[in-house]
Amino acid sequence: MFEKVNPAHPDKVADRIAGALVDLAYRKAEDPRIAVEVLIGHGECHIIVETSVHLEYGEVQAVVDRIAGAIPAYYREVPQDEHLARNQEHGLRCGDNGIFRGTPVTEEQKRLTNIAQELYQQYESDGKYILSGKRLILCQSNADSDRIRNMYPGAEVNPLGEWTGGTGVDSGAANRKLGSDMGDSVTGGGLHGKDLSKADVSVNIYAWLQAQVQGQPVEYTCAIGDSMIAGIPYEGIVDTAHRYIKEIGGFEKFAEWGLIRVGAGLFQRPFGCAGVWDMENEEKARFAGVQERCWERSWL
Numbered sequence: 001m002f003e004k005v006n007p008a009h010p011d012k013v014a015d016r017i018a019g020a021l022v023d024l025a026y027r028k029a030e031d032p033r034i035a036v037e038v039l040i041g042h043g044e045c046h047i048i049v050e051t052s053v054h055l056e057y058g059e060v061q062a063v064v065d066r067i068a069g070a071i072p073a074y075y076r077e078v079p080q081d082e083h084l085a086r087n088q089e090h091g092l093r094c095g096d097n098g099i100f101r102g103t104p105v106t107e108e109q110k111r112l113t114n115i116a117q118e119l120y121q122q123y124e125s126d127g128k129y130i131l132s133g134k135r136l137i138l139c140q141s142n143a144d145s146d147r148i149r150n151m152y153p154g155a156e157v158n159p160l161g162e163w164t165g166g167t168g169v170d171s172g173a174a175n176r177k178l179g180s181d182m183g184d185s186v187t188g189g190g191l192h193g194k195d196l197s198k199a200d201v202s203v204n205i206y207a208w209l210q211a212q213v214q215g216q217p218v219e220y221t222c223a224i225g226d227s228m229i230a231g232i233p234y235e236g237i238v239d240t241a242h243r244y245i246k247e248i249g250g251f252e253k254f255a256e257w258g259l260i261r262v263g264a265g266l267f268q269r270p271f272g273c274a275g276v277w278d279m280e281n282e283e284k285a286r287f288a289g290v291q292e293r294c295w296e297r298s299w300l
Helices: 010-028 057-068 082-087 107-123 145-151 178-182 199-214 234-248 251-257 288-294
Strands: 002-005 034-041 044-051 073-078 098-102 127-132 135-140 171-173 218-222 268-271 295-299
Touching (some): 002 107, 002 178, 044 057, 057 073, 098 199, 107 127, 199 218, 234 251
Antiparallel strands (some): 034 044, 098 218, 127 135, 268 295
16 A cells, blocks of 8 residues: 655645755755754744755745745754764764665555656646555545546545645645655655755665665664765765755755656666675775766666
């Protein structure tokens, strides 16, 4: 069974705002430290950011206006905790403890994600969908339910009737739809609103990518301050995640659909070999050589 929400769901609107602010930080600095929390709904958007890069209030409000409409942003910016900042002084290290389990995308997840995108392309409004075996449940706001029934015979469409949805009648918060973003994968943190030094972002992406390559679940754990995870240099994991985010189109684009997505990188495995790092000759493989060999488009 699998649940998918589209980018107009209030929780995904919050994720997208958080991602857009991380994109903004990366435009201001090559290697920023930032963590964004967003709560939006009922005509208000509250944002707290821990950051090494100053974001102007006008820039933040412009992001909210573009993604969510004309909603006032209540913005609080604070510096990163000094102990956490010192963790990264001598190179990339895990920014927190974490557990990470990446799993291959299932046919059920692919099918529902395709349906979610088809509906979003037509309506571009709040939607939430479930596929469990043969049972397909489609809740799509601002839509003609009969038309959707004709598109997907046998589906249960808007069980309580037609509805409006969105942040005007509901609230959303960042990182509340990780099931939609990750499928059967497991993590202790959130994917969105954080820079790439955060293990919640980079190790989750890396574990998920490796699961697609290997065709089986992949698990990692880390402690704050680790420079290696399962024998893999943390900087290599971060670099792989950075390449993936660039391939998708940035953190905001990543937030739209999460790891299970349609479009650029459609259910693809981006490596042509077992992994990013050559474990028998780590030093030789630390930079572009292995990366260029591995970053090959291929389809599951």
